[in-house]
Amino acid sequence: MIRDITLGQYYPTDSVLHRLDPRVKLCGTLIYVISLFLFQTFTGYIVATVFLVSMIALSHVPVKFIFRGLKAILFILVFTAVLNTFLTPGRELVSFWKITITIEGVRLAAFMILRLVYLIIGSSLMTLTTTPSNLTDGLEKSLGWLKVFRVPVHEIAMMMSIALTFIPVLLEETDRIIKAQQARGADFESGNIIRRVKSLVPILVPLFISAFRRANDLAIAMESRCYHGGDGRTKMRPLAYGFRDIMAYVVLVLYLAVVIVVGIMF
Amino acid sequence: MNFLEAKKVIFEYVRRGKDGEVDGFKRAIDEVDLDISQGDFIAILGPNGSGKSTLAKHFNSLLHPTEGTIYVDGCDTTDADKIWDIRKSVGMVFQNPENQMIGTIVEEDVAFAPENIGIDPEEIKQRVRESLVMVEMQDHRKSSPSKLSGGQKQRVAIAGVLAMHPKCIVLDEPTAMLDPEGRREVIRAVRALNDVENITIILITHNMEEAVYADRIYVMKDGRIAMSGTPREIFSRVEELEECRLTVPQVTKLAYELRKGGLDIPSGILTREELCRAICR
Ligand SMILES: Nc1ncnc2c1ncn2[C@@H]1O[C@H](COP(=O)(O)OP(=O)(O)OP(=O)(O)O)[C@@H](O)[C@H]1O
Ligand SMILES: [Mg+2]
Numbered sequence: 193m194i195r196d197i198t199l200g201q202y203y204p205t206d207s208v209l210h211r212l213d214p215r216v217k218l219c220g221t222l223i224y225v226i227s228l229f230l231f232q233t234f235t236g237y238i239v240a241t242v243f244l245v246s247m248i249a250l251s252h253v254p255v256k257f258i259f260r261g262l263k264a265i266l267f268i269l270v271f272t273a274v275l276n277t278f279l280t281p282g283r284e285l286v287s288f289w290k291i292t293i294t295i296e297g298v299r300l301a302a303f304m305i306l307r308l309v310y311l312i313i314g315s316s317l318m319t320l321t322t323t324p325s326n327l328t329d330g331l332e333k334s335l336g337w338l339k340v341f342r343v344p345v346h347e348i349a350m351m352m353s354i355a356l357t358f359i360p361v362l363l364e365e366t367d368r369i370i371k372a373q374q375a376r377g378a379d380f381e382s383g384n385i386i387r388r389v390k391s392l393v394p395i396l397v398p399l400f401i402s403a404f405r406r407a408n409d410l411a412i413a414m415e416s417r418c419y420h421g422g423d424g425r426t427k428m429r430p431l432a433y434g435f436r437d438i439m440a441y442v443v444l445v446l447y448l449a450v451v452i453v454v455g456i457m458f
Numbered sequence: 459m460n461f462l463e464a465k466k467v468i469f470e471y472v473r474r475g476k477d478g479e480v481d482g483f484k485r486a487i488d489e490v491d492l493d494i495s496q497g498d499f500i501a502i503l504g505p506n507g508s509g510k511s512t513l514a515k516h517f518n519s520l521l522h523p524t525e526g527t528i529y530v531d532g533c534d535t536t537d538a539d540k541i542w543d544i545r546k547s548v549g550m551v552f553q554n555p556e557n558q559m560i561g562t563i564v565e566e567d568v569a570f571a572p573e574n575i576g577i578d579p580e581e582i583k584q585r586v587r588e589s590l591v592m593v594e595m596q597d598h599r600k601s602s603p604s605k606l607s608g609g610q611k612q613r614v615a616i617a618g619v620l621a622m623h624p625k626c627i628v629l630d631e632p633t634a635m636l637d638p639e640g641r642r643e644v645i646r647a648v649r650a651l652n653d654v655e656n657i658t659i660i661l662i663t664h665n666m667e668e669a670v671y672a673d674r675i676y677v678m679k680d681g682r683i684a685m686s687g688t689p690r691e692i693f694s695r696v697e698e699l700e701e702c703r704l705t706v707p708q709v710t711k712l713a714y715e716l717r718k719g720g721l722d723i724p725s726g727i728l729t730r731e732e733l734c735r736a737i738c739r
Contacts, residue, residue, distance in 0.1 A: 202562055202602070204563075204600065204601075204602060323562050323563055323566070324562050325561055325562060325563075325566050354560070356562070357559070357560065357561070357562050360604055361556055361604070405557075406556075406557045409552065409554060409557035409558065410557050410558065410560075412515075412520060412550075412552070413550070413552055413557065413558035413560075414560060414570075415520060415545070416518055416520065416545060416549070416550040416619075417545075417549075417560075417570055417571035417574060417618065417619070417622070418542055418545050418546060418571055418574040418575050418622065419570075419574045420542070420574065424576040425573055425574055425576060426572075426573055426576050426577060426578065426579065426582070427573060427579060427582075428565075428566070428569040428572075428573060428579055428582040428583060428586065429579065430579055
């Protein structure tokens with residue numbers, strides 16, 4: 193299951209989406225996520241679906257790879273669906289024993305699931321097509337104005353980029369620790385919830401120790417390579433908008449217009 | 459003045475008790491004198507805990523001596539104004555390649571140091587290209603480091619240091635986590651840099667076979683320099699080395715035993731060919 197988390201992973205290939213300026217993608221993702229919560233009707237979701245499907249097609253990332261990210265949140269999806277189906281009051285659809293399923297409940301559950309699924313796919317599409325350093329460059333640049341309010345934008349961006357770099361390393365490490373503890377007879381699968389939580393301790397303790405050691409090593413390696421914060425730092429590829437990025441902004445504005453029109457008319 | 463000079467360097471780690479109060483001192487470096495010229499290939503050997511890593515961290519001002527001084531390229535390492543010049547001219551490569559990768563793409567990782575120094579974008583691209591060529595990793599410049607073998611990762615780490623255009627590279631057990639093939643790759647790259655670019659190399663290692671290529675070997679024990687000399691001199695002192703819990707290369711050991719057994723061969727044999735020649739003579 194740990195390997196299934198695709199959020200925050202980069203899929204190296206060449207596509208229009210990969211070449212877009214990260215600021216466009218950040219802005220686009222933000223608009224898309226907001227639009228998901230504005231839609232209340234099925235027509236709206238058709239628009240969102242069309243947009244998402246065309247983005248996936250443009251990204252050249254294998255569909256299988258994108259959907260793998262959903263496995264990790266399967267539990268949350270099922271949980272939301274069940275809660276919404278059974279607990280929403282309204283007109284009765286079917287009823288057996290003490291449980292009533294309402295039309296509103298089914299509708300709400302479907303919406304919530306679509307929303308969550310699209311949210312995850314939309315945002316993982318951004319990280320899949322943007323290298324972590326590009327992503328944080330984009331964040332650093334678009335949030336640069338916050339520096340006026342003494343927000344340490346560069347430091348936050350650097351932290352994020354390191355976190356993203358180390359997600360795969362730490363996931364692999366977790367897998368290794370789990371296997372090592374299982375080889376010693378640790379049991380993570382049986383028992384009640386308290387026992388299961390307790391059985392996590394022998395995973396978390398070594399994981400934290402190793403994470404701290406890695407952090408220390410990395411800090412020394414960064415200092416050795418002359419890292420001293422964001423002052424006077426340059427970039428190998430400074431961000432600059434091109435024609436492609438302007439076109440992408442036009443597409444985003446069009447999408448926003450459609451969203452608003454659909455929201456008012458239907 | 460030589461490129462790197464250490465004069466009576468002492469370093470003590472502060473040992474702390476439970477509440478952070480000073481509990482005592484642990485002397486990790488004890489009156490070390492070093493004299494290294496530009497272009498030298500130096501190997502530092504020593505058992506675990508003999509202070510090799512601690513000494514290495516002094517060379518680029520990550521640690522400052524408790525007593526004594528270290529001059530790098532004429533600058534005192536404790537001089538706060540010179541610290542970035544020193545780190546630029548002395549690059550460091552560490553044991554675990556995974557823990558020193560900063561980029562998610564080889565190229566980005568190599569660009570990290572020149573970006574920190576504040577070099578122009580065009581020049582950075584050029585340096586990245588050149589550095590990757592020097593370690594023969596140019597075909598992997600767009601790969602993700604996690605997809606590379608240990609030897610390749612370590613060569614990328616070396617390229618990341620090369621992009622600073624250093625005068626000296628300190629490698630702290632760079633091959634300890636690698637398989638034999640990876641070790642050969644890394645050592646080949648390091649030797650080429652020393653030969654072709656005249657970069658000073660300080661190689662810390664447990665592996666005697668790697669130390670054979672050095673111009674000069676220092677053996678550390680309990681924070682002191684216990685022995686120093688050319689590989690030939692050092693490896694002819696088999697018993698002293700074994701006292702330091704170091705094993706000499708197999709050929710050297712064999713030659714030593716043969717000599718002790720009464721065969722007439724010179725001491726300090728380093729390669730198989732040499733031994734063959736000595737025996738057939
Ligand atoms: N951060 C620290 N705090 C306190 N003592 C330390 C610290 N780091 C190292 N030491 C001690 O200093 C001594 C020298 O350690 P150092 O890591 O330099 O040895 P080393 O020769 O690099 O060993 P190895 O071959 O295991 O890498 C050891 O006795 C060690 O316990
Ligand atoms: Mg060490």
